[in-house]
Amino acid sequence: xxxxxxxxxxxxxxxxxxxxxxxxxxxxxxxxxxxxxxxxxxxxxxxxxxxxxxxxxxxxxxxxxxxxxxxxxxxxxxxxxxxxxxxxxxxxxxxxxxxxxxxxxxxxxxxxxxx
Numbered sequence: 001x002x003x004x005x006x007x008x009x010x011x012x013x014x015x016x017x018x019x020x021x022x023x024x025x026x027x028x029x030x031x032x033x034x035x036x037x038x039x040x041x042x043x044x045x046x047x048x049x050x051x052x053x054x055x056x057x058x059x060x061x062x063x064x065x066x067x068x069x070x071x072x073x074x075x076x077x078x079x080x081x082x083x084x085x086x087x088x089x090x091x092x093x094x095x096x097x098x099x100x101x102x103x104x105x106x107x108x109x110x111x112x113x114x115x
Contacts, residue, residue: 001053004046008084008098010105013042013052017059020045020052031087035079040087077103 015038025048030037084095
């Protein structure tokens with residue numbers, strides 16, 4: 001189960017196969033930001049509902065290239081920080097806590113992926 005608070009700490013919803021019910025939630029659109037449009041949308045949806053859940057089996061493969069926007073982890077981290085501060089309007093303290101946890105989960109996943 002994914003809540004707004006848990007999603008702030010790691011983006012566990014992939015854009016490639018995500019689906020939501022527009023009859024229940026209403027039509028929502030991605031924000032006009034450089035990176036993290038999908039992440040911002042999931043956070044906005046989870047402000048309207050209590051939780052989301054996923055299927056625990058791979059439905060698609062995602063390939064990142066060295067030149068892709070999401071492939072540069074430092075640039076991605078910068079935009080996660082901007083999303084916390086400018087889109088979600090989190091305080092400096094809450095943004096810092098979430099960012100530390102987001103970074104921890106990202107490093108953990110990256111290290112486990114390499115093993």
